[in-house]
Amino acid sequence: MSGGMNLTLRIWRQDGPSDRGHLKTYEVSDISPDMSFLEMLDVLNEQLNAKGEEPIAFDSDCREGICGMCGLMISGDAHGPEKTTTCQLHMRSFKNGETITIEPWRADAFPVIKDLVVNRSAFDRIIQAGGFISVNTGSAPEANAAPVPKPKADRAFQAAECIGCGACVAACPNAAGMLFMGAKITHLGELPQGQPERWMRVVKMVAQHDAEGFGGCTNTGACTVACPKGIPQDVISTLNKDLRYAMTHHGG
């Protein structure tokens, strides 16, 4: 395909955690519509390198939409205009001559490390607080010993699709981590294996979430709009229901 695009990019540059950071303007030309968004940034970085300007730092690894490593605010949308991850966004979603603003995720719980790279370790700590089923290697029963009704298995699966990218937090006006956390609560809570720790799990995870500085949920739904994996908002209702039940019946 021919017809390269010319674009103006306003990109967040920040030397390190303590630098204030600023938007800097770059021009790129002859961008193929078949390029992915990150390949377009690769092209820009090659140009910067040739000119002696340090390339822009941004995260990515699988570039297939599954590892959750990438994530940019693109003209105000987490992961950009399409419902997918930043790495799966292609330049054909943009118009020749367009100006695109590129920023990192913004949330107190996700401090910027450099340029477009943020620290999402808070998500790991939420999982450490209780996002697991306690079963030591070797002590598992026969896999088919506990059948799982298909509707429950399907709902668990849908919630388990979360890739931990953090777009829900970035999109949320309160920077809440509820969609991410609700997805894990729902995934494990739908399965028979997840029952023994169900009430303890929700209490501990929520406490960690709050301690990390994520905001509270006011049901704006911005998270589900941004989520590249289509995690539905009802996982947050499940979380809240489980939390209420745990607080009333198990004394927190």
Add this chain to the structure above:
Amino acid sequence: MTELIHGMYAEGAPVVDTKAPAGPIDKKWTKRKFEASLVNPANRRKLSVIIVGTGLAGGAAAATLGEAGYHVKSFCYQDSPRRAHSIAAQGGINAAKNYKEDGDSTYRLFYDTVKGGDYRARETNVYRLAEVSANIIDQCVAQGVPFAREYGGLLDNRSFGGVQVSRTFYARGQTGQQLLIGAYQALERQVSAGTVEQFVRHEMLELIIEDGRARGIVARDLVTGEIETHLADAVVLASGGYGNVFFLSTNAMGSNVTASWRAHRKGAYFGNPCYTQIHPTCIPVSGDHQSKLTLMSESLRNDGRIWVPKRREDCDKDPRQIPEADRDYYLERIYPAFGNLVPRDIASRQAKNVCDEGRGVGPMVGDFRRGVYLDFSEAIERLGKAAVEAKYGNLFDMYARITGENPYEVPMRIYPAVHYTMGGLWVDYDLQSSIPGLFVTGEANFSDHGANRLGASALMQGLADGYFVLPNTIRDYLAKGPFPKIDAHAPSVMAARASVEERTARLLAVNGQRSVDSFHKELGHIMWEYCGMERTETGLLKAIDLIRGLRAEFWRNVKVLGSADTLNQSLEKAGRVADFLELGELMCIDALHRAESCGGHFRAESQTEDGEALRHDDQFLYVAAWEFGAGTPDPNQPGDSMGAPVLHKEDLVYEAIELKQRSYK
């Protein structure tokens, strides 16, 4: 040293003992577990293990050793263990559960894996893999891995990768993700229990050896740039495969050989480096900007028909305008019995052949078109669009998103891509490398897949190694510890640190004209042309020359900006590419010395009359375990020096399985 063979390498003593216990094949693992020394639970806390990698192999091992009570330090270069490359696996994981009562068994899984590997894998290890496979599924289900289920609530299976039984467990197209999240959650549980210390955004850059044993690593904190020393009683590498030596592959951007290569330089043998798997159904390259390739499940070959135009002139036509008579369904033509379902290596090689003839389709990349059609029009006519959509809808969507073309209307274009490396660090039956105390698991080792890997068996190997094999074998080693405490200023530690610091400084100091990526692309091009799907003696000799030249230029002319004491992604890449530039040479030497065709390694000089791979069991029935040959530093040629490697042969002995030549005609 004796004189060099091909002027390239020397031959050393064979590897005679792989440490597998004696006795019948189905009793060996039980015997080994029984004979391996035990470590008293009270002593475990005093024993520490470093595990590099948090994919299935490393994540599972770290969780399991943590549960057992050892002190574990876990490392990954991503920002979370959950992002390891295992996450990207799609199709499924094999296990000999025989839930379908279709005649599957441990022996059959073992047999299929050895045959699939074209009789170049070690029997004892493969048998054990098949033996523990069923436990993996139990473990994962207990952790909450949401495998596909039937309406009755029981687990579903499908057949995968051309085998005749249904033994593949799957979680839609996201099996790797779900398995890895299971291992990750088990790992995080141990982090909160205090048995595992987690180091994210850390890259291992050197191995520390003291008194002949692997005792630690030097790692760089990728955020602060700080060079850190980590010491332990044993070190495990679970750092994945090295397919990115080809620049373009289906691997994640950061997948690298550095951890393995640094260990190789310190004495760990590298097993069968040239064995690479090239997957036939990937989305083709769209232009020079391409940064990675995307795999599409090979299940597409069940209903799609592969073709190219008979005539070159038709290659840029709309495929729908090309009449049947002018199409060449080349797989159906050459392999009437298997047609489009021939094994991965054959499908890949034939696609390359027709493109090399100038009959490829799609955009020109370089000087020719690299793509063939995968056409569903007949399937859509036969089954209806709805049925095709139900079966392949998500793959069609992915294709449409990446290419901007609608595969229901226009035939898909596919092309082979590098996908997996069967080669890796050599290990014995205990998964211990040739350096005592250094263990290697998962894709990073060479052990289970011979010259070709079957679909759905890498996930199986990663989890088998991590949950069940390594935890049992490493205890035999750890029982000899704790080893003497090492001073942080011991000469071995200081030397390892100094070499990392010096190398980092050197990469930043070159300040030449070319970017790291441009070197990586050029290396990838050389590897793909001469050490890819078809290899020849002349081609490989040429490649070795080219790589040496490129490596020398790299150290003279690379341009890495920024500094060493912050996040610096160019610097990270530069270190990885520097190691790939050395590995590439070894891969070519290995491919050159193995003058036979087997599995994914096709030497044009060794084929049957029909153009099929021809093995030479009389000469090559062995594992090539390469020892690094230290060179003499050349002051005019900065960069690390490489000497001639030394080949150690481990003869392959088949007792439980009879050797046969593959045939798919």
